[in-house]
Amino acid sequence: MTESVFARGLGRKTAFLCVVMTFVCFGCDVPAALGQEHGEPTKVILDTDPGTDDALAMLLAFNSPELHVEAITVVAGNMTADAGFENALKIASLAGRCDVPVAKGAIRPLLQELNTGKFWNGANGLGGAELPPAKCKAGAAFAPDLIIELVHKYPHQITLIPVGPLTNIAIAVAKDPAIVPLVKEVVLMGGGITGGNVTAVAEYNIHSDPEAASIVFNAGWPITMVGLDVTEITLVTDEDVARLESKPGPETTFAAAVARFQIGTYQGTGIFHGGAVHDAMAVGQVIDRTILKTQDMRVDIETDGKFTRGMTVANRKNAIERNVPEGDHLQSMGLEAVEPNVHVAVGADSRKFVDMLIGRISGK
Ligand code: BDR
Numbered sequence: 149m150t151e152s153v154f155a156r157g158l159g160r161k162t163a164f165l166c167v168v169m170t171f172v173c174f175g176c177d178v179p180a181a182l183g184q185e186h187g188e189p190t191k192v193i194l195d196t197d198p199g200t201d202d203a204l205a206m207l208l209a210f211n212s213p214e215l216h217v218e219a220i221t222v223v224a225g226n227m228t229a230d231a232g233f234e235n236a237l238k239i240a241s242l243a244g245r246c247d248v249p250v251a252k253g254a255i256r257p258l259l260q261e262l263n264t265g266k267f268w269n270g271a272n273g274l275g276g277a278e279l280p281p282a283k284c285k286a287g288a289a290f291a292p293d294l295i296i297e298l299v300h301k302y303p304h305q306i307t308l309i310p311v312g313p314l315t316n317i318a319i320a321v322a323k324d325p326a327i328v329p330l331v332k333e334v335v336l337m338g339g340g341i342t343g344g345n346v347t348a349v350a351e352y353n354i355h356s357d358p359e360a361a362s363i364v365f366n367a368g369w370p371i372t373m374v375g376l377d378v379t380e381i382t383l384v385t386d387e388d389v390a391r392l393e394s395k396p397g398p399e400t401t402f403a404a405a406v407a408r409f410q411i412g413t414y415q416g417t418g419i420f421h422g423g424a425v426h427d428a429m430a431v432g433q434v435i436d437r438t439i440l441k442t443q444d445m446r447v448d449i450e451t452d453g454k455f456t457r458g459m460t461v462a463n464r465k466n467a468i469e470r471n472v473p474e475g476d477h478l479q480s481m482g483l484e485a486v487e488p489n490v491h492v493a494v495g496a497d498s499r500k501f502v503d504m505l506i507g508r509i510s511g512k
């Protein structure tokens with residue numbers, strides 16, 4: 149469609165608008181909790197590097213009846229794999245969910261060194277919030293192997309929710325590419341099309357393992373990218389923490405401490421007026437499709453680039469110029485369409501999401 153519209157000479161701006169509108173979706177007439185078919189909860193695997201916002205994402209998933217958490221898989225990222233694994237086991241114990249397997253995966257990115265995140269998560273990864281020793285037992289499986297096993301066990305039913313560097317998911321795809329068509333969808337936290345948080349253009353999860361991200365973005369499965377464009381405008385505030393604290397209990401007390409740390413850290417930068425809870429939004433998207441507005445785009449991962457390594461390079465128009473050799477140079481002949489590969493979150497009902505997060509964790 150794109151090429152023919154442009155070839156007929158329709159004004160470029162108008163044509164771009166048409167193309168863009170074709171791919172924009174806000175809720176898309178999809179019912180809340182789309183994943184629920186026949187009343188069944190959506191089977192999810194949360195791949196995480198806990199991590200403060202990872203911890204809130206886990207609590208949201210555990211406390212949402214629309215989801216059935218089949219596994220927590222841990223990747224090195226905010227924390228070393230060992231420390232993240234320990235945190236994951238403690239959080240599962242806190243939520244009373246020792247029925248959920250917790251597996252440790254990659255201990256470092258595919259090609260580069262690990263970059264942990266003490267500034268954003270505190271020394272223990274949980275914003276200083278202390279948890280008792282884990283009651284849940286460590287699983288023996290290697291996380292990518294567990295992902296492969298579960299995808300084959302539940303073909304077309306598993307939604308992957310990666311909220312850390314994409315190393316585990318890339319290893320699973322590399323070890324067994326047959327899982328790709330068997331995964332229902334991938335809803336990940338990472339990237340951004342309007343700027344980064346590690347560099348000017350790269351977001352942490354993608355920047356931490358761009359080669360892995362490139363494998364995941366090019367695998368050919370349905371991907372929703374919940375990036376900084378929505379997670380940095382969806383902030384928890386002191387009032388939200390007070391709501392958690394008004395329902396005292398182990399989970400609310402922990403979540404309030406984590407959220408307070410987030411608020412302090414983010415406000416301390418002088419850039420934000422509340423705390424970002426990035427990862428929880430990816431979980432929120434699987435629970436309720438009316439929270440985020442998405443737009444379909446071609447997204448590629450920059451793996452080179454002096455200033456741009458780890459950037460999610462998004463083609464908002466899904467079109468590139470077509471150039472052909474003419475004598476000693478190239479001549480532009482029009483535009484050609486590029487196939488979108490990602491549903492990119494471009495807008496959010498932030499209050500609705502935060503209310504859901506606080507409500508779910510406080511048992512309302
Ligand atoms: C992402 O980076 C990590 O620090 C957070 O847990 C989140 O997954 C935000 O850029």
Ligand code: CA
Pocket residue numbers: 196197198199201202225226311312427
């Ligand atoms: Ca994370």
